[in-house]
Amino acid sequence: MSRSAPIYLDYQATTPLDPNVRDAMLPFLEDRFGNPHSEHALGWDAAEAVEDARSAVAALIGSAPGEIVLTGGATEANNLSLLGSAKRTQRRKILVSAIEHKSVLAPAAVLAEQGFEVETIPVQADGTIDLECLAQLIQPDTALVSVMAANNEIGTLQPLQEIGALCTEVGALFHTDAAQLVGKLPIDVAAAGVDLLSLSAHKIYGPKGIGALYIAGPVRPQISPIIHGGGQQHGMRAGTLAPMLCAGLAAAAQKALAEQANDEAHTRSLKCRLIGRLKDGLPELKINGSEASSLSGCLNICIPGIDAHALLMTLQAEFAASVGSACNAGLIEPSYVLGAIGLSPDEASASLRLGFGRFTTIDDIDQAAALICEKAHRLSHTHAAE
Ligand code: PMP
Secondary structure (H helix, E strand, O other): OOOOOOEEOEOOOOOOOOHHHHHHHHHHHOOOOOOOOOOOHHHHHHHHHHHHHHHHHHHHHOOOHHHEEEEOOHHHHHHHHHHHHHHOOOOOEEEEEOOOOHHHHHHHHHHHHOOOEEEEEOEOOOOOEOHHHHHHHOOOOEEEEEOOOEOOOOOEEOOHHHHHHHHHHHOOEEEEEOOOOOOOOOOOHHHHOOOEEEEEHHHOOOOOOOEEEEEOHHHHHHOOOOOOOOOOHHHOOOOOOOHHHHHHHHHHHHHHHHHHHHHHHHHHHHHHHHHHHHHHHOOOOEEOOOOOOEOOOEEEEEOOOOOHHHHHHHOOOOEEOEOOOHHHOOOOOOOHHHHHOOOOHHHHHOEEEEEOOOOOOHHHHHHHHHHHHHHHHHHHHHHHHO
């Protein structure tokens, strides 16, 4: 990234494309243009990219390649999980956590309109779900429980294994939106007791427009497709797949697996440094969510008395970050995630999310911390003078 570009601290919104991923994609814009579903040499060549994507994703999450359905992203994977499982169940209850991404909450709302009883699992101040509450809410009539693996605003990690065990007891399906976790921390779907897992390539240095849904082999008959057409992907998701995007997903997933430990060590040390610098400059700063159990590349901070949106707008030439979730950008309303962990609307509007990863440097972190501290001081003096 050129030095004149703003420092990029919005890795939860999307990650830069890894150069290896880009190189893997380019041949599909040129000679390898076949339709991966065609029965001839060019088609078979393109189909290789599709199979590579399934194998690489499977290796990353501990599944079999045949359990991976390629989708247009995590949004589609989440919709397929909720709407597709609801079509095939006699059960009437669906549980979702209070801090799910809108691509889970919106299909859940559609199901509520169709007569399903949709209930919200509350979260605690650190963002983890209240397991006791889940144990009470979950019933023999529960069709599906959807709890994200890692939150996109505060980075909190959820106790997947414990949730999986509760689901197994009543025979409910367990779906996890792992768009933010996959590729950053190891996950094994069988060990976690997950039946359905959503992920997205552009959160792991891959291209936008492709993701995947893991559907555990035994539960496949319980999921109905939501996109119908030419019967591709064994009828689970019709539509011609984009080999270029599949090649990108394959390369991104392979690199994520190879670099997971390095990336994690890198982001962990950056986070430690960023917290240190920010706390030195702004002793009143608070960290939102869990310090102990969260993504190392995500830091959500509250600077009491500051309008975080105004702060980011005045710094937009220098660095890019978000308040709340990027998918709500444009709508300046307090984040429901921060509300769910107990922040007041004032505290939520004084909060910003800093996301960093593979390509973030120590210099980026030091510069961003200095800019935030300086601007926050200036803004608070302006307020004091008013
Ligand atoms: N779930 C989570 C947790 C996310 O962070 C995102 C991306 N903002 C999505 C789902 C949607 O992913 P996609 O952009 O691939 O549709």
